[in-house]
Amino acid sequence: MTTTTPPVAAGTQAGAKPTTAAGRVRKRLNSRTATLVSIVIAVVWTIPTFGLFISSFRPEDQIKTTGWWTFFTDPQFTLENYQDVLFGRSASSGQLASYFVNSLVITLPSVLFPLAFAALAAYALAWINFRGRDWIYIGIFALQIVPLQMALVPLLSFFSTGVNVGGITLMPAWDLADEEKFVQVWFAHTCFALPLAVFLLHNFISQLPRDLMEAARVDGATHPKIFRTIVLPLVTPALAAFGIFQFLWVWNDLLVALIFAGGGDETAPLTVRLAELAGTRGNEWQRLTAGAFVSIVVPLIVFLSLQRYFVRGLLAGSVKG
Amino acid sequence: MNFDFADESPKLVMLLYGLVAFVVVVGGLLLLLDAVPAWFARRREAQLVAASASGAPIPRSRTKPREGLFAVFFLLPAVLLLLIGLVVPAIRTTVLSFMDGGSDNWVGLRNYGWLFSQDEIVRVLTNTLVWVFLVPLIATTIGLLYAVLVDKARMEALAKSLIFMPMAISFVGASIIWKFVYAYRGDGQEQIGLLNQIVVSLGGEPKQWLLESPLNTLLLIVIMVWIQAGFAMVVLSAAIKAIPADIVEAARLDGVNPWQMFWQVTLPSIRPALIVVVVTISIATLKVFDIVRTSTNGNFDTNVIANEMYNQAFRYGQAGQGSAMAVFLFILVIPIVIYQIRNLRQQREG
Numbered sequence: 001m002t003t004t005t006p007p008v009a010a011g012t013q014a015g016a017k018p019t020t021a022a023g024r025v026r027k028r029l030n031s032r033t034a035t036l037v038s039i040v041i042a043v044v045w046t047i048p049t050f051g052l053f054i055s056s057f058r059p060e061d062q063i064k065t066t067g068w069w070t071f072f073t074d075p076q077f078t079l080e081n082y083q084d085v086l087f088g089r090s091a092s093s094g095q096l097a098s099y100f101v102n103s104l105v106i107t108l109p110s111v112l113f114p115l116a117f118a119a120l121a122a123y124a125l126a127w128i129n130f131r132g133r134d135w136i137y138i139g140i141f142a143l144q145i146v147p148l149q150m151a152l153v154p155l156l157s158f159f160s161t162g163v164n165v166g167g168i169t170l171m172p173a174w175d176l177a178d179e180e181k182f183v184q185v186w187f188a189h190t191c192f193a194l195p196l197a198v199f200l201l202h203n204f205i206s207q208l209p210r211d212l213m214e215a216a217r218v219d220g221a222t223h224p225k226i227f228r229t230i231v232l233p234l235v236t237p238a239l240a241a242f243g244i245f246q247f248l249w250v251w252n253d254l255l256v257a258l259i260f261a262g263g264g265d266e267t268a269p270l271t272v273r274l275a276e277l278a279g280t281r282g283n284e285w286q287r288l289t290a291g292a293f294v295s296i297v298v299p300l301i302v303f304l305s306l307q308r309y310f311v312r313g314l315l316a317g318s319v320k321g
Numbered sequence: 322m323n324f325d326f327a328d329e330s331p332k333l334v335m336l337l338y339g340l341v342a343f344v345v346v347v348g349g350l351l352l353l354l355d356a357v358p359a360w361f362a363r364r365r366e367a368q369l370v371a372a373s374a375s376g377a378p379i380p381r382s383r384t385k386p387r388e389g390l391f392a393v394f395f396l397l398p399a400v401l402l403l404l405i406g407l408v409v410p411a412i413r414t415t416v417l418s419f420m421d422g423g424s425d426n427w428v429g430l431r432n433y434g435w436l437f438s439q440d441e442i443v444r445v446l447t448n449t450l451v452w453v454f455l456v457p458l459i460a461t462t463i464g465l466l467y468a469v470l471v472d473k474a475r476m477e478a479l480a481k482s483l484i485f486m487p488m489a490i491s492f493v494g495a496s497i498i499w500k501f502v503y504a505y506r507g508d509g510q511e512q513i514g515l516l517n518q519i520v521v522s523l524g525g526e527p528k529q530w531l532l533e534s535p536l537n538t539l540l541l542i543v544i545m546v547w548i549q550a551g552f553a554m555v556v557l558s559a560a561i562k563a564i565p566a567d568i569v570e571a572a573r574l575d576g577v578n579p580w581q582m583f584w585q586v587t588l589p590s591i592r593p594a595l596i597v598v599v600v601t602i603s604i605a606t607l608k609v610f611d612i613v614r615t616s617t618n619g620n621f622d623t624n625v626i627a628n629e630m631y632n633q634a635f636r637y638g639q640a641g642q643g644s645a646m647a648v649f650l651f652i653l654v655i656p657i658v659i660y661q662i663r664n665l666r667q668q669r670e671g
Contacts, residue, residue: 112343117399149630152635182339194399
């Protein structure tokens, strides 16, 4: 450690005079302690994932008997774990390929629907004058604080037994089987995402220049036309930001899928299967490690390539909040 | 390799249905809104042409589409879904919380009494409080510390990405990652879990980390902190960078030292962001479910409200008790949110 830290510390000191408050605080700490602390945090944050990643490529007997760090002194590499966990057909193997498809099928519509509906609603709330506008906005805003746990039991019975009031059936049970259960999951994800989506997109859409909107109105453009030709192109970055947000949220969700997707390989996503494997086969590390990475890889790619938009979405949601 | 692609085709057909439905609904809505006013406009034009040709007085338009009509259609999908998916169910859950397990008979406040009388459930509530106290505190502190430490450092972007990355990993994935760190093998055997390996190499005895209460709850909290610190760091780092340079410069001319700078300039300046971070993480923590379920399934005294709510409502068939827990969760969220709203309002006024 002592041989590596001084050059880094020297390197940071050599830069221009720090102009931010944090930069000044850091300059005082800057020194080895500061660098050391930040390196320690970075290492602690990275090592667990790294260890799991290394393990996922080690042969089963190796994973189970020696620590992953022995890989560096005795490197043994195999793709068998991935093979087994993705494509194996024995009941215990994971069959993750099938669940991977489920995750994809669940995620795409669950991102598109709330995005479109929220954009429409946000536009109306920002740029159409009508009575009760503020109340509807406040209502939707306030719904953000309702934990989705509050909606689960009745929503499930809504799907499974329909709506009956006083013995009259207002809506029959959906009676969905197998693959059709995807519809329930899409529906639930869409509903649960809307309050935050409307709020975030409203933040962006309401900040478009008023002159621009008024000029378009004067030119005789109707609301749908303004929405399609002016608003949508201008708020694409915001749509992307929320899209990524929602993508990660849906892909990584366990609770909604557990309740609305059923547990089988027809509809359940990766997270459900992995949680099951972790519970019933908690010591089958060769499957858990590879399985975890199968589930991580897509969000990680999305995250790494679109990080900038994702951060923008986060900041819009939290700082303006 | 036995993966049969044909088995997957019904799913892809469903996906296709979903996408078609999306295009039909959204495209249809926009088209409708385009077509209807255009139709009215054409009719009006025809009326005008006919009137001017015959020299009759120009009829007054009674059918000019009103603003409100557009608003209704723009808002319809979102408001309808929110009503069906969130508002009505939330009200229904509140009602169910006063009924018995099968939702047949009224039981008054018995479900709420049960919440506070069962030792097990009181344990669940205490654990949740520990979570909500520790996770925001530790995650925010680490996030802030790291944001300050790497501000303007070399490779700042990379350094931040490393801490931020767990945000992209599912709670289930994160739990498996840490279960592996906590993995245990008997004394004398070679350890495969990093934590036990460290303990052993320091001369200690390996432990079954996740079985020992209350240590196991703290170790699960570590997982949540690991995930949330990146969020805190990103938001706080943005807030730090937004502090006006002249304030910093003025403070520097006044000769404050870096510690004073931190406590008297940085911290007050980022207070709003700090509150948002703490509130957001607190709410996320209250609802945490996946970590506990994947790591210990709530055994060994690690259970929390959100997980127990799932158990009661969906595994034990106790809809009433599960609903009472959901309502209790909601009640716990409210004060946190009110606090945030008050703070925001003070800022706007001040």
